[in-house]
Amino acid sequence: MGEFLAVVAAFLFAFGTVLQQKGTMETTAGEGDPNFLLQILHKPIWLMGAICQATGWVVQAVALDKAALVVVQSLTALSLVIALPLGIWLTHQRIGRREILGASLTLIGIIFFLSAGAPSGGNSEGSATAWWTACLVIGFLVVTLAFVGNRMSASAKALTLGAAAGLGYGLQAAVTKTFVTLVGQGIVTLLTSWTIYVLVISAVSGFVLQQSALKTGVLAPAMASSNSVTLFASVILGIAVYGEKLSASGSGHVASAYVGLAVAIVGIALLAGSEGPPEEATTQAPDTPDLSPAQ
Secondary structure: OOHHHHHHHHHHHHHHHHHHHHHHHOOOOOOOOHHHHHHHHHHHHHHHHHHHHHHHHHHHHHHHHOOOOOHHHHOOHHHHHHHHHHHHHHOOOOOOHHHHHHHHHHHHHHHHHHHOOEOOOOOOOOOOHHHHHHHHHHHHHHHHHHHOOOOOHHHHHHHHHHHHHHHHHHHHHHHHHOOOOOOOHHHHHOOHHHHHHHHHHHHHHHHHHHHHHHHHOHHHHHHHHHHHHHHHHHHHHHHHOOOOOOOOHHHHHHHHHHHHHHHHHHHHHHHHOOOOOEEEEHOOOOOOOOOOOOO
């Protein structure tokens, strides 16, 4: 059940991300102007994307309660592959041989990773030392990548800010696995737990950075870097914090799991080099479907 819910979450994340990108591209504020974060709240299509993303997070949380972090995050990483055809339809993304090859390698790699490695095991909490170390390291990397990314342009900016967002989302997913075990124990327990505050901080930072990456108009690098870093961070956190294993069947299967993961990352790297849509396509085109509700 956890695996099925993870795939459902991937579809919701993909559709929500493309809708949000369309909304960010319709704002009048420039890439470096933080006012676009306020303008997107007035875009119905962006709000529809936000609803999809929020629903995806709920489905993902349930999946994390039923399956290993590494498994769930590997499957939700498929949202990148799902988003590409949606990007052609909604934001006029350029999809050629490079993108098709990258998407194929990503899909094959993730399937091989899950089937050969069979990730499993672990606990639902983790030690305080492990969590402190994880939060401090990820926090430092997010700030560094955000600082560097904001001084770049186009694909490089989308790639760097997407990577920073991926770190935030990776931490968010890892904390969610612990957070869901507290749901049902009362509001006092939730408000006095460190998990809710780390969850909020990681979610907000990931959100801001992801929207900034999408604002560049280049979907593939933004999603590729975000998904690959989220997956990579989740694998590390699953092993280091939760004690999960890539395979319980010996070192040969572990090696095969790493091969599958490497293939998926190569595919994502190919997607990261994609170009954005033509300049004239960043505005509402005549053949672009208007998904805003009727007035």
